[in-house]
Amino acid sequence: MPNKRLKASGKKAVILLSxxxxxxxxxxxxxxxxxxxxxxxxxxxxxHRREIKSARAVAESAGSPIEILKIHLPAKGSSLLDxxxxxxxxxxxxxxxPATYVPGRNIIFLSFALSFAETEKASAIFIGAHAQDYSxxxxxxxxxxxxxxxxxxxxxxxxxxxxxxxxCTPLIHKTKAQIIKMGKRLGVPFALTWSCYRGARVPCGKxxxxxxxxxxxxxxGIKDI
Amino acid sequence: MPNKRLKASGKKAVILLSxxxxxxxxxxxxxxxxxxxxxxxxxxxxxHRREIKSARAVAESAGSPIEILKIHLPAKGSSLLDxxxxxxxxxxxxxxxPATYVPGRNIIFLSFALSFAETEKASAIFIGAHAQDYSxxxxxxxxxxxxxxxxxxxxxxxxxxxxxxxxCTPLIHKTKAQIIKMGKRLGVPFALTWSCYRGARVPCGKxxxxxxxxxxxxxxGIKDI
Numbered sequence: 001m002p003n004k005r006l007k008a009s010g011k012k013a014v015i016l017l018s019x020x021x022x023x024x025x026x027x028x029x030x031x032x033x034x035x036x037x038x039x040x041x042x043x044x045x046x047x048h049r050r051e052i053k054s055a056r057a058v059a060e061s062a063g064s065p066i067e068i069l070k071i072h073l074p075a076k077g078s079s080l081l082d083x084x085x086x087x088x089x090x091x092x093x094x095x096x097x098p099a100t101y102v103p104g105r106n107i108i109f110l111s112f113a114l115s116f117a118e119t120e121k122a123s124a125i126f127i128g129a130h131a132q133d134y135s136x137x138x139x140x141x142x143x144x145x146x147x148x149x150x151x152x153x154x155x156x157x158x159x160x161x162x163x164x165x166x167x168c169t170p171l172i173h174k175t176k177a178q179i180i181k182m183g184k185r186l187g188v189p190f191a192l193t194w195s196c197y198r199g200a201r202v203p204c205g206k207x208x209x210x211x212x213x214x215x216x217x218x219x220x221g222i223k224d225i
Numbered sequence: 226m227p228n229k230r231l232k233a234s235g236k237k238a239v240i241l242l243s244x245x246x247x248x249x250x251x252x253x254x255x256x257x258x259x260x261x262x263x264x265x266x267x268x269x270x271x272x273h274r275r276e277i278k279s280a281r282a283v284a285e286s287a288g289s290p291i292e293i294l295k296i297h298l299p300a301k302g303s304s305l306l307d308x309x310x311x312x313x314x315x316x317x318x319x320x321x322x323p324a325t326y327v328p329g330r331n332i333i334f335l336s337f338a339l340s341f342a343e344t345e346k347a348s349a350i351f352i353g354a355h356a357q358d359y360s361x362x363x364x365x366x367x368x369x370x371x372x373x374x375x376x377x378x379x380x381x382x383x384x385x386x387x388x389x390x391x392x393c394t395p396l397i398h399k400t401k402a403q404i405i406k407m408g409k410r411l412g413v414p415f416a417l418t419w420s421c422y423r424g425a426r427v428p429c430g431k432x433x434x435x436x437x438x439x440x441x442x443x444x445x446g447i448k449d450i
Contacts, residue, residue, distance in 0.1 A: 040299075071296060074265075074341035097382050104340025107380050111336040115329025116299035144380040150372040155332050157322050160363045 012036045012122035013168075014113045017059060017066070019051030021193045021213060022128030022171055024058045025179050028186040029170050030126045031062055038120060039066040040113055044073050044105075048199030057192040069112060073102060098136045098208060100197060106139035110148055110167065117165045118156050130171040130179060132212055145169050176216030184222055191225045237347035238393075239338045240264045242284060242291070244276030246418045246438060247353030247396055249283045250404050253411040254395050255351045262289040263345060265338055269298050269330075273424030282417040294337060298327060323361045323433060325422060331364035335373055335392065342390045343381050355396040355404060357437055370394050401441030409447055416450035 013035035015027045030037050039059040043052055052068065059066040106129065113125045129140040138144060145167055153164040171179050183190065195213045196203035203210050217224040238260035240252045255262050264284040268277055277293065284291040331354065338350045354365040363369060370392055378389040396404050408415065420438045421428035428435050442449040 067299065069297060069299065072294060074292065074294065074337055074344060076344050097386075101382060102340075103343035103381060104336055107339060107376060108333070108336040111329055111333040112299055114332060115327075118328035119299060119301050138382055138385045139380045141379065144376065147372065147375040147379045151332060151369065151376055154366065154372045155364045155369040156328060157326060157363055161322075 010034065010036065011124070012038060012117075012120060013124040013126055014117045014120065014122045015039045015064070016109055016113055016125065016127045017041050017055045018128070019054035019058065019194045020128070020209075021183065021188075021190060021195055021216075022130060022179055023055075024128075024188050024190075024193050025183040025186065026126045026128035026168075026170060027058065027062055027064065028183065028188045030124070030168070031064070032186055035124065035126075037062065037064040037126075038116075038122065039064050040109075040116055041066060041068045042109060042112075043068055043070045046199075048194065048197050050199045051194045054192055054194035058189070061189050061192060067116070071108070071112075073105065073108065097138065100208065101137055104139070106137075106144075107148070114152055114156060114165060118158050122165065123163070124166040124168050126168045126170065128171050128179075129169055130174055130176075132176050142169075142172055145172065175219070176212050177219035180216050180220040180222055184220070235259065235261065236349070237261045237263060237342075237345060238349040238351055239342045239345065239347045240289070241334055241338055241350065241352045242266050242280045243353070244279035244283065244419045245353070245434075246408065246413075246415060246420055246441075247355060247404055248280075249353075249413050249415075249418050250408040250411065251351045251353035251393075251395060252283065252287055252289065253408065253413045255349070255393070256287055256289070257411055260349065260351075262287065262351075263341075263347065264289050264291040265334075265341055266291060266293045267334060267337075268293055268295045271424075273419065273422050275424045276419045279417055279419035283414070286414050286417060292341070296333070296337075298330065298333065322363065325433065326362055329364070331362075331369075332373070339377055339381060339390060343383050347390065348388070349391040349393050351393045351395065353396050354394055355399055355401075357401050367394075367397055370397065400444070401437050402444035405441050405445040405447055409445070 013030045015030055015037050017023045017027060017039040027037055041052055041055045056066060117125050149167050152167055153159040158165060195209045197207040197209045198204045238255045240255055240262050242248045242252060242264040252262055266277055266280045281291060342350050374392050377392055378384040383390060420434045422432040422434045423429045
């Protein structure tokens with residue numbers, strides 16, 4: 001696990017920030033470790049684009065610069081991108097990969113982060129992927145990150161000639177409740193974060209993302225906002 | 226080597242097309258193998274953007290649909306992107322990774338191709354990376370493709386649940402002369418392709434890309450148009 005060996009004082013890190021709770025905790029964790037953090041946010045026509053506003057507020061609260069990249073994902077058929085598709089409410093009986101899965105999303109995000117990190121001479125990338133996600137999304141599982149670390153080594157100049165950029169997943173084995181407790185200790189401003197997939201004015205409280213947030217705060221014994 | 230095991234009749238493939246000679250050969254090779262080819266082209270503010278026009282012409286000649294994705298690469302400092310930086314002429318004495326290296330470029334291109342392929346239910350991705358490139362660019366070396374194949378397996382739904390999308394590099398161990406001979410056999414319309422990094426009205430004949438093209442045609446004993 002490369003996450004534990006980091007000596008970060010003054011070093012730069014790229015943080016993949018979404019506006020949600022997990023990536024905010026990843027940002028505050030990296031900052032606490034001494035990294036000079038540079039946030040990377042994607043506007044990919046997601047249904048819940050209001051999370052970008054939250055990402056701006058979170059980055060500002062941490063005093064970190066932010067870069068927003070507009071990209072057009074070639075993926076179709078995800079209910080997270082297509083407002084014509086029904087966004088299901090949380091259902092424990094549903095097994096397998098959820099309909100909100102966007103093919104290649106984290107692979108694309110990490111690839112841009114790798115390019116950005118190499119350009120900015122950053123030594124690490126932080127992403128808030130974690131255990132509860134990997135019950136569903138393939139690109140949130142430890143196996144995928146192990147393999148992407150290999151790509152970061154063999155596919156970049158810095159990886160081939162020197163020390164590869166670290167792909168840090170400090171939340172990967174944590175539950176949502178543990179992440180919330182960790183965020184509380186780190187002083188993460190939860191009120192600024194946005195989780196709901198629907199992206200309306202107030203959270204729906206019913207989608208997968210709302211479900212896990214509510215459950216997490218309850219289990220952590222912490223009041224949301 | 227997955228390239229040899231392909232039984233492609235009627236199957237779909239995504240072809241990373243640049244407008245250059247190599248990717249045109251990769252397209253015609255995939256077509257010959259029986260793949261229904263869908264070309265993916267990137268407009269990433271490259272200096273030689275006129276290669277996109279060539280890519281359109283090449284795709285049309287093969288009767289293949291084309292998708293052009295505009296992306297903003299976060300990379301800076303590459304003479305291929307920044308017209309203020311000097312584009313060096315070919316120099317045999319220069320060792321190491323050339324100044325035209327764009328951090329993460331093929332990683333980003335392949336990630337988009339993976340997303341596109343999974344969405345379109347394509348079973349393979351073809352990229353024209355090859356031996357001569359990997360004397361310089363890390364993301365043109367066999368090691369990188371070995372590692373990216375692992376990502377294609379562990380990071381996508383189709384890779385986890387079924388048969389991963391194949392990453393095909395049919396030119397990887399070939400010299401430019403061998404690629405040109407192969408293209409000749411496949412009927413690749415070389416006159417439609419564009420190689421020069423400068424992207425002016427006529428090829429400069431001096432940049433790395435022109436150098437290898439001229440040398441390749443000479444060694445193959447074939448006349449470039």
